[in-house]
């Protein structure tokens with residue numbers, strides 16, 4: 001392992017807002033499940049999650065814009081999470097936390113008491129092989145996990161360069177009869193690009209530099 005990665009892992013372990021529960025099967029409930037507001041954030045604000053956050057540009061950007069909300073960036077890769085954790089610590093953005101987990105275990109981390117009102121899924125791995133469909137973060141299996149803790153009317157935002165991921169998610173959302181609030185296969189040709197939608201993640205910048213179109217879908221869970 002590179003020295004830089006090792007340094008980031010060591011720093012993560014000392015950060016007060018980075019949580020790295022040990023993987024177990026079955027995964028036991030996290031000690032903060034149902035009490036994130038009172039026991040960690042020390043406020044009564046609603047929670048937004050960023051799934052597969054990587055360096056967590058949405059968590060960092062949104063938490064700065066909306067101090068009356070709490071944000072948690074989630075990814076399996078600790079060296080990526082470190083970037084968002086370091087920035088928010090340095091900026092004193094106390095309305096953020098980070099979780100290093102496999103998202104398949106997310107139902108052990110949150111309950112309806114945590115008031116998750118919004119989820120961002122930013123440039124997820126499209127898992128193109130049919131046999132891996134259940135691993136897509138918008139598959140019926142994952143939506144069911146999110147439903148176990150989401151607040152009523154919770155919105156899910158998907159930003160992706162992958163036409164496959166966009167079309168797939170649209171088909172799941174339509175099959176489940178969910179309410180679609182916004183849907184486009186070319187975000188930057190719409191007039192929706194406000195301060196929030198113009199936040200760009202690391203992967204988004206890479207795809208944009210290659211001339212890719214960005215798809216965006218917002219629906220109610």
Ligand SMILES: C[S@@+](CC[C@H](N)C(=O)[O-])C[C@H]1O[C@@H](n2cnc3c(N)ncnc32)[C@H](O)[C@@H]1O
Pocket residue numbers: 051052053054055056074075076077080101102103104122123124125201202203204
């Ligand atoms: C293509 S990258 C996008 C990262 C970031 N959102 C961006 O747009 O720059 C996908 C990220 O999702 C994470 N990821 C994919 N599946 C995951 C899972 N099941 N559990 C946790 N993290 C996952 C990967 O580790 C990776 O950082």
